[in-house]
Amino acid sequence: MGLSSVATVNEMIKFSIFDLRRGQHEGQELDKILFFFPADLPFATQLSVIGLSEGLITFTRIFSPEAACEVIEAEGHSHVFYEPEPDIWMVMIVEKSKESEAIWRVDALRRVLKEVHSLFVMFHGAIRALLDKEPGGGLIRSHLYSFIMDYLGDFLIGKKLQLPNFRDSLKERGTVQMLTVGREAAIEVQSLVRVLESCAGNTPCYSLILFQDLLVSTTLSPEDTINVFTYAVLRLTPRALSSGVSSWSYLRKGSVSSHAAPGSISANPGAVLEQFYHSPDTSSGGDRNYRVARPLQHDKWTKGNDGFLVTDIWNAEAGSVVPTTPTIWLQQTEERMCLCAFQHRNLTLILLIPTTSILNREQGISIVKQQVLENASLKIFKVEEKLSKGWGGENAYHVSGYRYLLVDGDRNVTRASPPAKVTTLTKESLVALSKLREEVDLEKSQAKWVGPNCEKDLEICIRAKNNAWVIARVTRGKELYMVLEKANETLLYASDAIEKFSDRYCNGAFSLD
Amino acid sequence: MEMNTSWRDFQRLCKLIISFVENGGDHIKLVRAGKHQVVFLVKGPVYLVCISCTEEPYGSLRGQLDLIYGQMLLILTKSVNRCFEKNPKFDMTPLLGGTDGVFSSLIHSFSWNPAIFLHAYTCLPLAYATRQAAGAVLQDVAGSGVLFAILMCKHKVVSLVGAQKASLHPDDMLLLSNFVMSSESFRTSESFSPICLPRYNPMAFLYAYVHYLDVDTYLILLTTSSDAFYHLKDCRIRIEMVLLKSNVLSEVQRSMLDGGMHVEDLPADPSPRSGTSSPHLGQPRFSTDSPEGFREAFVGIGGPAGLWHFIYRSIYLDQYVSSEFSSPINSSRQQKRLYRAYQKLYASMHDKSIGPHKTQFRRDENYVLLCWVTQDFELYAAFDPLADKAVAIKTCNQVCQWVKDVENEIFLLGASPFSW
Numbered sequence: 028m029g030l031s032s033v034a035t036v037n038e039m040i041k042f043s044i045f046d047l048r049r050g051q052h053e054g055q056e057l058d059k060i061l062f063f064f065p066a067d068l069p070f071a072t073q074l075s076v077i078g079l080s081e082g083l084i085t086f087t088r089i090f091s092p093e094a095a096c097e098v099i100e101a102e103g104h105s106h107v108f109y110e111p112e113p114d115i116w117m118v119m120i121v122e123k124s125k126e127s128e129a130i131w132r133v134d135a136l137r138r139v140l141k142e143v144h145s146l147f148v149m150f151h152g153a154i155r156a157l158l159d160k161e162p163g164g165g166l167i168r169s170h171l172y173s174f175i176m177d178y179l180g181d182f183l184i185g186k187k188l189q190l191p192n193f194r195d196s197l198k199e200r201g202t203v204q205m206l207t208v209g210r211e212a213a214i215e216v217q218s219l220v221r222v223l224e225s226c227a228g229n230t231p232c233y234s235l236i237l238f239q240d241l242l243v244s245t246t247l248s249p250e251d252t253i254n255v256f257t258y259a260v261l262r263l264t265p266r267a268l269s270s271g272v273s274s275w276s277y278l279r280k281g282s283v284s285s286h287a288a289p290g291s292i293s294a295n296p297g298a299v300l301e302q303f304y305h306s307p308d309t310s311s312g313g314d315r316n317y318r319v320a321r322p323l324q325h326d327k328w329t330k331g332n333d334g335f336l337v338t339d340i341w342n343a344e345a346g347s348v349v350p351t352t353p354t355i356w357l358q359q360t361e362e363r364m365c366l367c368a369f370q371h372r373n374l375t376l377i378l379l380i381p382t383t384s385i386l387n388r389e390q391g392i393s394i395v396k397q398q399v400l401e402n403a404s405l406k407i408f409k410v411e412e413k414l415s416k417g418w419g420g421e422n423a424y425h426v427s428g429y430r431y432l433l434v435d436g437d438r439n440v441t442r443a444s445p446p447a448k449v450t451t452l453t454k455e456s457l458v459a460l461s462k463l464r465e466e467v468d469l470e471k472s473q474a475k476w477v478g479p480n481c482e483k484d485l486e487i488c489i490r491a492k493n494n495a496w497v498i499a500r501v502t503r504g505k506e507l508y509m510v511l512e513k514a515n516e517t518l519l520y521a522s523d524a525i526e527k528f529s530d531r532y533c534n535g536a537f538s539l540d
Numbered sequence: 541m542e543m544n545t546s547w548r549d550f551q552r553l554c555k556l557i558i559s560f561v562e563n564g565g566d567h568i569k570l571v572r573a574g575k576h577q578v579v580f581l582v583k584g585p586v587y588l589v590c591i592s593c594t595e596e597p598y599g600s601l602r603g604q605l606d607l608i609y610g611q612m613l614l615i616l617t618k619s620v621n622r623c624f625e626k627n628p629k630f631d632m633t634p635l636l637g638g639t640d641g642v643f644s645s646l647i648h649s650f651s652w653n654p655a656i657f658l659h660a661y662t663c664l665p666l667a668y669a670t671r672q673a674a675g676a677v678l679q680d681v682a683g684s685g686v687l688f689a690i691l692m693c694k695h696k697v698v699s700l701v702g703a704q705k706a707s708l709h710p711d712d713m714l715l716l717s718n719f720v721m722s723s724e725s726f727r728t729s730e731s732f733s734p735i736c737l738p739r740y741n742p743m744a745f746l747y748a749y750v751h752y753l754d755v756d757t758y759l760i761l762l763t764t765s766s767d768a769f770y771h772l773k774d775c776r777i778r779i780e781m782v783l784l785k786s787n788v789l790s791e792v793q794r795s796m797l798d799g800g801m802h803v804e805d806l807p808a809d810p811s812p813r814s815g816t817s818s819p820h821l822g823q824p825r826f827s828t829d830s831p832e833g834f835r836e837a838f839v840g841i842g843g844p845a846g847l848w849h850f851i852y853r854s855i856y857l858d859q860y861v862s863s864e865f866s867s868p869i870n871s872s873r874q875q876k877r878l879y880r881a882y883q884k885l886y887a888s889m890h891d892k893s894i895g896p897h898k899t900q901f902r903r904d905e906n907y908v909l910l911c912w913v914t915q916d917f918e919l920y921a922a923f924d925p926l927a928d929k930a931v932a933i934k935t936c937n938q939v940c941q942w943v944k945d946v947e948n949e950i951f952l953l954g955a956s957p958f959s960w
Contacts (some may be wrong), residue, residue, distance in 0.1 A: 079557075079564075090591055096571065194723060462891055462894060484904060486904075514813070
């Protein structure tokens with residue numbers, strides 16, 4: 028790796044997290060910075076980036092006090108802003124280039140910021156809470172540095188960070204993908220959930236069940252479901268556990284396999300990033316003296332002989348050499364939960380038990396695991412077999428002739444054409460769709476300012492320069508995006524195709540009658 | 541807009557932001573915060589900043605700033621940059637003294653004038669012979685020291701002639717007519733004023749002889765000669781005599797009152813019937829043997845199939861025609877809302893990186909909008925939001941045919957070709 032490639036990536040993406048309440052006195056500006064990527068950028072440059080961001084936040088507050096700065100568009104860069112907690116800001120700066128793949132959609136990039144923050148809070152708690160715990164900033168910086176570098180490692184293709192771009196226009200981060208289950212199987216799953224959650228005794232607990240990378244069942248709140256589901260798909264499901272990424276992964280595959288040459292993905296991308304970009308002297312690099320659990324590290328979960336997934340990720344935090352039960356925070360109830368994961372072939376089951384309900388944690392979890400093995404195993408095998416039999420394979424949700432994304436905004440559920448099918452679309456079609464989605468994002472955002480319950484009803488059909496139809500339909504909290512590249516020339520034909528799709532696969536949600 | 545910061549401080553902030561980004565090797569375009577957008581445009585030493593919560597697309601706001609800059613150049617020329625080069629603290633405010641009305645009028649037109657985003661001009665509908673008569677007399681004076689001769693009625697062109705293949709950009713026409721119409725002094729007596737046409741030549745002044753022939757109709761004669769007033773006055777007298785004699789001015793006034801294309805007049809049957817004469821605007825169009833079912837649901841409210849309004853642009857001519865407003869697009873609020881919808885549609889179709897698209901159908905709670913962009917023309921049509929798609933497409937075809945049928949009256953044809 029030469030300096031030139033480092034320089035290239037440095038220019039392409041910058042990512043910062045800063046606290047507006049800190050570093051307000053002259054000479055202490057660096058104290059504002061909680062995280063900065065690339066960490067080896069000179070401090071003066073880091074401060075310059077933060078300074079511009081802070082300046083724009085102050086500037087926009089003059090005339091828009093109720094709504095924070097969202098984006099700066101310049102000729103060469105987009106700056107995407109997100110304020111996850113009061114006065115804690117995340118800013119991502121990406122370079123734009125028409126010739127390369129650097130064509131972005133702001134909302135897609137903002138969802139990356141939302142996701143990394145949500146996952147961070149799930150594992151470590153709020154950023155402000157960690158700052159309050161250790162006002163010097165060393166604790167939060169250590170946590171943020173490890174976590175985000177591990178997170179960004181997933182975007183590494185070779186030596187480049189490949190953030191979501193126009194090729195990901197038929198995806199939506201921050202949603203779950205569900206398995207379609209027949210009535211009989213649904214009843215079996217419900218029964219399994221009851222048995223599973225009873226294994227914790229009288230303690231109320233929660234569960235999440237996945238088949239491959241698809242959600243089957245959840246008893247968590249919608250927000251917690253998204254967070255736990257996201258983590259499971261990233262690190263726990265069979266695909267995530269297998270090394271080499273040879274098998275498919277519904278919706279996640281496209282961002283990795285469509286660009287990577289065989290064998291080019293590092294076994295530990297986070298470490299690669301660290302090696303390239305970490306400078307021990309940076310203020311945002313964190314203090315190595317803090318014991319920080321790194322739940323997003325690759326290859327840290329394995330499946331034991333008994334089917335339970337084990338990890339030593341939380342050992343460091345506990346200062347222990349024996350495996351320590353993972354814990355997460357639930358957003359809705361603000362409870363800390365022990366995470367217990369079991370896997371049988373394609374089925375992954377996650378049980379969440381409140382830490383407060385177990386006196387001796389490791390012993391208590393061991394008892395729960397025993398209960399699962401004794402009482403739930405048979406049901407688990409039965410459900411897995413049933414779901415596997417009914418599974419349509421990698422292209423289960425492919426609809427011939429269509430390339431689509433269906434979003435249920437109320438339930439945060441999406442379904443889309445398999446990534447391998449999406450790659451058949453031309454760049455022009457995908458860029459046109461990306462631009463259309465930007466328009467729809469703006470319309471939705473503007474509708475919110477009319478009233479919190481105001482939902483946009485919208486239909487847009489565009490015949491692009493390359494003759495593809497790019498279509499967006501938004502109605503009653505649901506969205507449908509579609510590209511038709513081989514459609515007949517007329518608008519009526521394209522509309523007819525949408526109506527058929529809507530009637531067959533969306534219960535007529537997008538049909539006009 | 542209420543702010544707790546003084547305008548001077550706000551300006552300083554804007555300047556700081558622009559410079560900061562430039563020092564980083566980039567150029568700021570837009571900041572978005574909630575429902576507000578801040579658009580920046582840098583033209584040499586001049587910074588233009590717009591803060592908007594009108595939901596207009598970035599491209600539209602940027603285009604508006606460009607026109608404001610163009611209006612400034614019309615008054616000052618680009619030579620004003622030299623003043624900044626000599627003295628960075630130069631204040632050009634005194635040079636723009638008394639022109640508030642000009643800029644206000646231009647900004648107001650950003651809410652209603654399709655020429656702003658189409659970059660085309662529109663003509664007052666007139667019988668072909670009437671416009672020919674006007675054109676002929678303007679042609680007589682063109683070349684005798686007159687660079688351009690323009691006869692306008694409000695913002696619409698009656699006739700337009702350029703000497704020796706000189707071409708006039710529609711943006712220049714827009715800025716010039718705005719300048720004339722928003723300055724009261726032009727109405728009260730004939731005037732001779734230096735002006736600059738930014739697209740024609742941003743560095744130099746031309747001289748405009750302006751005279752109102754009636755309350756709405758005015759003549760502009762442009763020359764490069766600063767001492768041509770008396771010659772142009774003579775030209776004007778000659779032109780005025782001919783226009784009066786050939787009833788052009790009375791025809792212009794009649795057209796102002798009840799001319800134009802009304803969607804209710806859209807022919808139901810597009811094919812020309814044998815034995816009928818060439819179609820004209822204003823003639824009754826419905827025939828007794830037209831299919832009843834075609835228009836029955838919407839007669840009395842807009843045109844056939846729920847057609848409420850359309851704009852047709854001829855690419856080759858750089859002209860557009862816009863139908864007259866009628867129920868339900870009655871009030872200025874509704875007209876403004878429709879205008880904004882057209883703006884969004886235009887911006888969507890003409891995205892610089894991937895456009896132009898070919899067709900767009902857009903439906904929301906307010907309208908069905910249909911847009912076609914071809915090599916020859918662009919059509920923007922607004923319908924009732926419940927309009928049937930197939931029927932709307934058919935209606936748009938009929939609109940295109942209708943425009944073709946009456947093009948002699950709604951466009952300026954056969955004049956000197958304009959190219960820029």
